[in-house]
Amino acid sequence: MESILLAAAALFTERGYDATSMEDLSRALGITKSAIYHHVSSKEELLGLATGRALDGLFTVAAVVEAAPGRAIDRLEHLVRGSVGVLVAQQPFVTLLLAVHGNTQTERDALARRREFDLFTAELVEQAVADGDLRPDIDPLVTAKLLFGLVNSVTEWYRPRPDAGEDYLADAICKLAFDGLRAAA
């Protein structure tokens, strides 16, 4: 099942969900269509399971952050670190999620959950600005969009680096986003 989900995510991302048939998927996997239908009832179910992987990871991070005590800026940093972690662990599924269009109900549901997650982020940003911990001279909504643009852009180039600790990417993103690239004077 795992290999079916991974192959589906890769094909849906590469060719688009509409342009991918169950025939394409069975050819890519080298198994029969009925072997696939043994696990799932439709292409749309596969899409729901694949985007669900990414969304469940992100909402798990959000639930932990929501329940945690502490200042909004620290919780926001945890949210960014956790999102990078989900992206690294579930890269094919997060990449698919970011490419979803909204032609089917499953796609619209995925987009609605993604918006809910973005809203949670935007609220943390607003709270951190209100606390005086984040710079007030950028519109909080723009800040939230830029933060998630920064994290999500990683899907386009990230490859695991055996020479680097698994946190190097989350560290780099948090340093850039919270403290900036300029060297301390």
Next chain:
Amino acid sequence: MESILLAAAALFTERGYDATSMEDLSRALGITKSAIYHHVSSKEELLGLATGRALDGLFTVAAVVEAAPGRAIDRLEHLVRGSVGVLVAQQPFVTLLLAVHGNTQTERDALARRREFDLFTAELVEQAVADGDLRPDIDPLVTAKLLFGLVNSVTEWYRPRPDAGEDYLADAICKLAFDGLRAAA
């Protein structure tokens, strides 16, 4: 010709270059195919012209930055500002450029020019780190990728805001990237 290019960029981005026919384009524009062929000889020529809009803008910015005096960090900031400017002015073409796959020679040429621009950025980042102006604790290649991820992600949500100055986005991105979101202590 401008409306043909804009419609082509929008369709290629939305449906994918391969999945878009000249028939689709003529229908979207409400003109005949021969009216389109009066301006261009092929779909691939349209793709080259559309991606060229984005690339020419970016390379004009790079040429100005290359010829300018000053420290690498300041030139890097000009490059980021200029790139945001190109993105805002040529959004449909930059969005298409970022979605190009590489199945045709025209796509491969566009990708090669995009890599050349990214390399120019990476060299400026390396120089600014060597100058002691950018933090040395992020790999310069990762810094360059994150910077461009940040700028490029804007294609996904930017809409002109009549209430905001045209530089608000470039300002926000440079503040976040160079000085960070954390409020000054």
